[in-house]
Amino acid sequence: MQKKVLIIGAGVIGCAVARGLSRYQIDLTVLERGHDVCEGASKANSGIVHAGFDAKPGTMKARLNVEGSQQYESFCRELGVPYSQPGAMVLAFSDEEMETVQRLYQQGIENGVKELSVLTAAEVLALEPNVNKEVRGALLAKTSGLVSPYELTYALADHAALNGAHFIFNQEVSCIEKANGGFVVKTQDTRYEADVVINCSGVSSAMLHNQLSDDKREIIYRRGQYWLLDHDVNRLFTMTMFQCPSKMGKGVLVSPTVHGNILLGPTAEDIPDSRDTDTTAEGLANVLRTAKKTWPGISTRTGITNFSGIRAHEKNDDFLVGPVSGVPGAYETVGIESPGLTSAPAIARLLVGTIAENEHLTQKADFKPAIPLPKPFNEMNDDERRQAIAENPLNGKLICRCEVVTEAEIRAAIRRPVGATSIDGVKRRTRAGMGRCQGGFCSPRVAEILSEELGIPMTEVTKSGNSSKLLVGRLEDSYAEV
Amino acid sequence: MAAYGIDVDILIVGAGPAGLAAAVAAKETGIDNLVVLEREDHPGGILRQCIHNGFGLHRYNEELTGPEYAQRDIDKAEALGIDIRCGTTVLSVEADHTVTAVSTARGLETYKAKAIIMAMGCRERPRGAIGIPGARSAGIYTAGTAQKFVNLEGFMPGKRIVILGSGDIGLIMARRMTLQGAKVLACVELMPYSSGLKRNIVQCLDDYGIPLYLSHTVTNIEGGDRLTGVTVAKVDEHRMPIPGSEIHFDCDTLLLSVGLIPENELSNQAGLEISPFTSGPVVNDVFESSVPGIFACGNVLHVHDLVDYVSQESTEAGKAAAEYIRRESFNGKTVAVQDGNGVRGTVPQKILLDEDKKVNLMFRPSGVFEKAQAIVTQGDTVLVKKRAQIFTPGEMVVIPLDTTKLAGEDPVKVSIEKV
Numbered sequence: 001m002q003k004k005v006l007i008i009g010a011g012v013i014g015c016a017v018a019r020g021l022s023r024y025q026i027d028l029t030v031l032e033r034g035h036d037v038c039e040g041a042s043k044a045n046s047g048i049v050h051a052g053f054d055a056k057p058g059t060m061k062a063r064l065n066v067e068g069s070q071q072y073e074s075f076c077r078e079l080g081v082p083y084s085q086p087g088a089m090v091l092a093f094s095d096e097e098m099e100t101v102q103r104l105y106q107q108g109i110e111n112g113v114k115e116l117s118v119l120t121a122a123e124v125l126a127l128e129p130n131v132n133k134e135v136r137g138a139l140l141a142k143t144s145g146l147v148s149p150y151e152l153t154y155a156l157a158d159h160a161a162l163n164g165a166h167f168i169f170n171q172e173v174s175c176i177e178k179a180n181g182g183f184v185v186k187t188q189d190t191r192y193e194a195d196v197v198i199n200c201s202g203v204s205s206a207m208l209h210n211q212l213s214d215d216k217r218e219i220i221y222r223r224g225q226y227w228l229l230d231h232d233v234n235r236l237f238t239m240t241m242f243q244c245p246s247k248m249g250k251g252v253l254v255s256p257t258v259h260g261n262i263l264l265g266p267t268a269e270d271i272p273d274s275r276d277t278d279t280t281a282e283g284l285a286n287v288l289r290t291a292k293k294t295w296p297g298i299s300t301r302t303g304i305t306n307f308s309g310i311r312a313h314e315k316n317d318d319f320l321v322g323p324v325s326g327v328p329g330a331y332e333t334v335g336i337e338s339p340g341l342t343s344a345p346a347i348a349r350l351l352v353g354t355i356a357e358n359e360h361l362t363q364k365a366d367f368k369p370a371i372p373l374p375k376p377f378n379e380m381n382d383d384e385r386r387q388a389i390a391e392n393p394l395n396g397k398l399i400c401r402c403e404v405v406t407e408a409e410i411r412a413a414i415r416r417p418v419g420a421t422s423i424d425g426v427k428r429r430t431r432a433g434m435g436r437c438q439g440g441f442c443s444p445r446v447a448e449i450l451s452e453e454l455g456i457p458m459t460e461v462t463k464s465g466n467s468s469k470l471l472v473g474r475l476e477d478s479y480a481e482v
Numbered sequence: 483m484a485a486y487g488i489d490v491d492i493l494i495v496g497a498g499p500a501g502l503a504a505a506v507a508a509k510e511t512g513i514d515n516l517v518v519l520e521r522e523d524h525p526g527g528i529l530r531q532c533i534h535n536g537f538g539l540h541r542y543n544e545e546l547t548g549p550e551y552a553q554r555d556i557d558k559a560e561a562l563g564i565d566i567r568c569g570t571t572v573l574s575v576e577a578d579h580t581v582t583a584v585s586t587a588r589g590l591e592t593y594k595a596k597a598i599i600m601a602m603g604c605r606e607r608p609r610g611a612i613g614i615p616g617a618r619s620a621g622i623y624t625a626g627t628a629q630k631f632v633n634l635e636g637f638m639p640g641k642r643i644v645i646l647g648s649g650d651i652g653l654i655m656a657r658r659m660t661l662q663g664a665k666v667l668a669c670v671e672l673m674p675y676s677s678g679l680k681r682n683i684v685q686c687l688d689d690y691g692i693p694l695y696l697s698h699t700v701t702n703i704e705g706g707d708r709l710t711g712v713t714v715a716k717v718d719e720h721r722m723p724i725p726g727s728e729i730h731f732d733c734d735t736l737l738l739s740v741g742l743i744p745e746n747e748l749s750n751q752a753g754l755e756i757s758p759f760t761s762g763p764v765v766n767d768v769f770e771s772s773v774p775g776i777f778a779c780g781n782v783l784h785v786h787d788l789v790d791y792v793s794q795e796s797t798e799a800g801k802a803a804a805e806y807i808r809r810e811s812f813n814g815k816t817v818a819v820q821d822g823n824g825v826r827g828t829v830p831q832k833i834l835l836d837e838d839k840k841v842n843l844m845f846r847p848s849g850v851f852e853k854a855q856a857i858v859t860q861g862d863t864v865l866v867k868k869r870a871q872i873f874t875p876g877e878m879v880v881i882p883l884d885t886t887k888l889a890g891e892d893p894v895k896v897s898i899e900k901v
Contacts, residue, residue, distance in 0.1 A: 074519050148627055233750075236821060250862075277613070277617075278616050278703075278704075279616060280616075281615045281701060281702070284613060284615055297811070303612075304608075304610045304611075305610035306610060306613060306615065307595070307618065311724075350539070381591060385584065385590045386590040389584060390589060391587075393586040394586060395584075396569075396589055396590070397569065398573075401571065401747075402747075404573065430852035437552060437605045437607065439604065439606060440605060440606050444631055444634075448635075458635070459637065462620065464620070464709045466706055466710055468620035469620060469708065471639055472638050472639065472640055473637070474636060475636045475637060475662065476636070477638075478663040478664070
């Protein structure tokens, strides 16, 4: 009989671990409290693949960051996920901050980060002319990269599903109990039995850890708010611009995204509620005020949206990755905050290796490689577009004009192994509605396509699962009430 | 390479009221090789979802609904045998007049046009552009998206509604949702005046007892999966919320009517000079942009109050594009038109001094001016004056200028002054 393995959480870590374990002969299930994969911190972060100079030498954070960063390019290439490595700078605006830059440089060297250098003000401005002229110098990290965190997570989930992993959504795990040499995992409405459990539950990871272990942990919910600006046609910044870090984190960055937008943020606010992803007027104003130091010409005139994510900050300020001490069959990743996205390949490799060894797992003979996503229509040349329409005429039907997304692409996103089931799911998989009109034109059409593909009435189509329905009813029903 | 490069005389991007009027006008002057590309599956543009009446008062001296108004242009175009290709999205327009478009029916096509008319219309400003903080729940729509759901698809987007912004679509939707049984709790406007037409304030808010909160804004959006409420606060003269003035509304829907932006991505691609004041192309009095042979008209040029004026302007643009093909250019001396005190975004920005004519100068006041006059001057000479009881940003001002009055090539300035 195959071992029943249960992963709790379908963020980037849960999906990376699932994808790694899908190589083995096991019965693999992933439980997720959201309505889709990548619904927590994994979808709402800076999308930076950090070089690894920030973390304290000797910590798991430092080790996994540097390893992850080195694995990223091939990790993304295998999955067909866009990744670029434009580099990053940590800007200094005072003598004191120049000392910090020197310290980060030394720390980076100690952590094993390659291609680090310290730049003079003139060198900074030659590379990035839109940086504040008062800059005194900077740390340059050429290996800093960019990735779309949700595109990566979707690709990991698809690959895991392609190899038999089973995803169950809207399942919030409340407890893990040891039973009959295995575990019973309870959600709000269902009981799951498993031989092996893996806690990848982000903000809930300490709560589940504490149910199994006497070595108590505490997660602090640290919210980060962001502004997303439209495509930066002028290439105002080519690299990620950090300011000097504080004890709350890496500070506010100004960065291009892998898709060429500009991202500003995040704040770092400790809050009591792990689900409170509201943005606030103060938080957003704070981002602008702080980012202005990096980019004096800042403007939100091209603002597309604002959003926030919750970092799972562990009180001891390090990642906990591995077997739950004294509980055979239980594994965990606790306190995965930045650089968690960067560390994902390394965390998955470490944990999957440990689990395979401890649990004596056997590799499948028929493990399927990932099927890379087709090139987006938006990035095709005319000949490729002609070909794409010849293959599927629905590629000739543009649904999202801002981001140039076709009906064929939207239908394909819904039909992926772990497909989109909501407007936001389509948006993050295809970029339809991600542009400057924010779905004003395309969302009614996307809703229709979802309704057709999922076989549900329009009134059941949601923005982001559960009760987030777009429409409250049909017009004729409202006549009946009047 | 035979499939590439379809040669046409005039290519029009968009079959809304602007594109249709331009096409009809060009065809009537004798241009036969004309094609209109429309991304939707039907011509008519946004008028198709504007099922209220009030269209055509100036042009037809009748009150038509949006679809009726559009149908008259569609019928004319069909009678003239104009080739309207629906379901066709233009992907790029180049300064050398190459246009690339895709459709399911014909795949990817490349057109080469002697003249191009940009008639893409405008889009609504979304939440992100104004940066309202709070939850990102379902139930937040631009007024036009909600209008599409209700009028074209037959669905109710919500039951208890707050509207931010008093643009015309928001006002029309306040009435529409009320008639459909929804409760519209408030219309909230940041500015001390409405950006909508007076008649819409009266007919869509006042007649239904919907309060209009001027100098107020939405300061927070609350909700989980679905919107549950919004906080509204009064703003000071710097448009900053005044602490303590908050009002809370329990609602499931927030409609945004916070401005329209000409949709000029294709114009930018083609390298057309764009005015920071209108957000549309800079044009001369025949609606030719900074790129010779590429014209712009309707809401892509500047946002109009009434479709009647869109049609009028686009008819001129259609004729001009035809004339451009005959003449091969509109070379010649020009006079610049500048915005003076109290004036924002005058169109056209240039007047060709090729012949004597009447040119309509169109602009929006930059604020509210009571008992004032709009004046057009060249140097110290006053060319035209137009008095009004009130000028507001919500209503476009049109001043006809007789070019025989122009002396030399000094710029013309349009201003508003107290009388």
